[in-house]
Amino acid sequence: MTDRTEDEVKRAPGRSAFIDGMSASPGVAIGRAFTVDRRRIRTPKYHISAEQAEAEIERLEAAIDMSERQLQDIENRLSRDSDSQEHVLIVRAHRLMLRDEMLVDKARDLIIEEHANAEWALRRTVRRIKKSFDLIRDEYFRERRSDIDFVSDRIIRNLMGHIVDLEEAPPENSIVVAHDLSPADTIMLSRHSILGIVTDVGARTSHSAIVARALEIPAVVGAAGVSEIAGNGDRIIIDGTRGHVVLWPSQREVRTYRAARRRYLAHEEELLAERDLPAKTKDGHRVQLFGNIEFDKELDSVITHGGDGIGLYRTEFLYVGRKDLPTEEEHYEVYRRLLDRADGLPVIIRTFDLGGDKVPIPGRAREPNPAMGLRAVRFSLNRPDIFKTQLRALLRAGVHGDLRIMFPLISGPAELEEVKACLKEASAELAGQDVPHREDVPVGIMVELPSAAVVADRLAASCDFFSIGTNDLIQYALGIDRQNRDVAYLYKPSHLAILRLLKTIAEAGKEAGIPVSICGEMAGDPMNVPLLLAMGLDSFSMNALSIPMVKRIIRAMTLDECRDLLRRAMELSSIDEIEKLVRGEMIARFPEELAG
Amino acid sequence: MKVQEAYLEVVNDLGLHARAAVKLVVEANKFDSYVMLSREGTPEVNAKSIMGVLTLAAGKGSVVKVRCEGDDAEEALEALRGLFRSGFEDESQAKEKPGTEAND
Structure with a gap:
């Protein structure tokens, strides 16, 4: 047949379509598409008598x-x-x-x-x-x-008699397929039992992604075009862990993903069984495992995965995607709700880490090199009015729980003093207005610039805790832009320079008697666990879903064997040698968990 | 037919945004009088129409002329005056923030 439409070709039996997207909530779902159409409709135009x-x-x-x-x-x-x-x-x-x-x-x-x-x-x-x-x-x-x-x-x-809202329950085994979902759609959907969600657009922070994580069902966002080609009732597989979709899968693909689904579920269950056990090495060295989150709803996931608190709460979302600046009350409400939800667990809130290009203020200029430009505390100090709104709200929220404030991108002691002065001013203002607040909220810094790492001993003397932001620290120390494909391969946490920097920071913290935490992606990678333990870090903060595995590794090791591995690793010089040693030892030690 | 007029200032941070506009429209609809709003240089809009109120685009600090016409014009104006003064009872304003009252 020559006049077959493109659609028919795509739907030809035995030919599946693979669509790449972004992981928004992990797990694998195999079901049938339930399409939700939210695109504009054509308006009929005619004259009446x-x-x-x-x-x-x-x-x-x-x-x-x-x-x-x-x-x-x-x-x-x-x-x-x-x-x-x-x-x-x-x-x-x-x-x-x-x-x-x-x-x-x-x-x-x-x-x-x-x-x-x-x-x-x-x-x-x-x-x-x-x-x-x-x-x-x-x-x-x-x-x-x-x-x-x-x-x-x-x-x-x-x-026109079209379906307007998702009033009828989706049939069993439904995977919701949509261009995008409105808040109302997602709320309606969350009342039915669905297997997963996939959308054409969106990010990890879009409404559908958050709801999917809260419901613990897999979701893929940014799967461009999926809603155009999937028909209602079509067979569909979504892999929320790896972030892709298989439409009209073959029998063989269904079998493959069924196996993947079983593995994922078995693994989750096994790990969750250990969630209430402490993160303690066999020889009794106890560390804390925290979650990195962006929305207060995600806190529940940190707790169900056995986390001890929040090591990094990002506040950028308060500023982006809107036309005006958040008010003090908006900040305060968000923080208070989070602390209420945390119910006494420690919560570290980081002040906004944004460049002027992201904050909704007029006259924002494009910077040639935003990573090294006016961002994070530099921007905060440049606009103390915006900064103080957040600080006031934080101090006020401090009375509702175990809040700690963290400042991003501190480069040295003078900057830390300036930031602390702002906090003091905010506190004095509140006191003058008789507004209830907590004056002595612990204050810490993200150590993520090589300069801060090198003078960590001086910084440790004037703050209450350190949190090492490895993502930026590695970028800045190695001079690598991770987004640049040509050099991204050089981004390696196992560079001896990084290990030395981490050690310097950890020792400075210990010397001053302040806790040192690590909150980059490095903290959630099980391979790095022994090195970080050996350096004497007090807490590891990561994506909630990584907590169970890291905990398992910690519980199976002794501090002595970790120290031995770190010592041997640091005697080597090249990234490859260090990686080979650590990976080799870890895979031999944990064949089931880490091989493959 | 009574006519009442006043110039009222928008004091809340977000101005007459959707949340405040909803309150204003609901309040205006409680009265029989015509309630018309305008800003300098803009045509009058009906305070009972949310789309009208939103097209005023009245941000913080803008002054809105309120004109009420009808038997309950006086009551209508008083009710609106109260709303403007309270910053449309915006939660992001006033409450738990005693510092803001000091300017009055």
Whole structure:
């Protein structure tokens, strides 16, 4: 057949499609696609007769009524969850828009006077309203255009009898396939049992990814095009651990992934069985295992995976993807909620590690070399007004739990003093205003610049803890941009220079009697565990999912054998030799866990 | 028919953004009077229309002229005055932040 469409070819039996995406939540799911269409619909345009006008208006009003009921329903479901207050307000604004005279009266006029059908009349009205928004200079208000689209799309879908919300439960074995999911969609979905989620767009931080992790189901985001080619009910496999999708899998692929799924589940179960045991070596050396998180919901995952607290809470999300700066109250609410959830466990919050290009302020300039530019504390000190808003909120939140504040990218003692002075000012302000706060919140720094590592002894004298940020430390020390494919291969934690830097930092901390933690990716790699233990680090902070494996390794080793391995590794010179030694020893020691 | 007018300042940090606009529209709809809003150089918009209120694009510090016309114009104006003054009861404002009251 020569006139087969491209689609039919793709769906030809026996030919599967592999789509690469990003891992958003680990695990493997094998099921059938449940497609959720959120793209724009085509608006039918036709003229009605004068006699039909009244009926057409009734049709419009019925669609508005139906839309109102749907939004009311969503609002009711949202209100039960305290995290969703922001969504509730959005839904409320949408409900008011449904009944707005600017929308309804004008559409009615067009039906009567120009004999336009309801869908067309509405679309034309919306276009007109949006024009008055286009003129607005303020970006926030201008962007309310998208809310008007959302509302009018809903009415039009109702007029056309399309499914508007995910009202019916997805069938068993469903994997949700969508271009993107709205907050309302994800909340509806989380009430049904689904096997996994895959979307065309999105990042690890998008709403669907967070919900998937909270539900502990696999998810892949950024699988471009998946919603275009997957049909409802098509067989689909998602590998949330590796971040890809197999559409229309062959029998053989199904078998392969079934095995992968079994392995993953067995492994999870086995590791979780050990979650309540302490991270202690066989000879009794106890360390703490913390989680790195970005959203308070992820805290639960850290705890279920046996974490002892939060070693790194990133606050950048408060600033990005919005048109204005977060207020002190917004900061405070977020921190207080996190501390409430942590229920007494230690929580280290890092002040924002952003460059001026990411913060929503006017006049932000592009920098030729952002990694070495105005970012993190440099930016904070450049804009003390923005910085102090966060510091005030942190100090206020300090009364609600075991909070510790951490400053990123400190380069030396003078900078640390400057940052501490800001904190002191914030504290004095709060005291002057009689606002409850905790004055003596422990203050630590990220040691992630080689300069800070070299003068770690001086820095240790004036802060309460260190946390080694290996991702940046390795980049800066080795002069390698990890994003640059040509040199990324040189990014190696096993470089002798890195081991020496880590040792220097750990010793400086010990000398001063302050705890030293490590919070880069290096901390979550089981191969590095003995080296880090031998250096005498007090805590390891990592992705929640890495905690069980690291704990298992720690519990199986003695400090003496770790020290012996570190000593032998540091006698070698090249990255290859060091890696070969450590990997060889570890794989021999843990064949089941680490081989393959 | 009574007519009442006042110039009210937007004092909350986020201005008349969606959350505040919802409150304003809900409040205005409680009255029979016409309630019209405008800023210098902008056409009047109906305070009972959320889209209208949003097109005002009134950020913090902007002054909004409120004109109420009808039997309950006085009550309507008073209610709106209260809302503007409280910063639209924005949680991101006022509450637990005694420092902000000092400027009044």
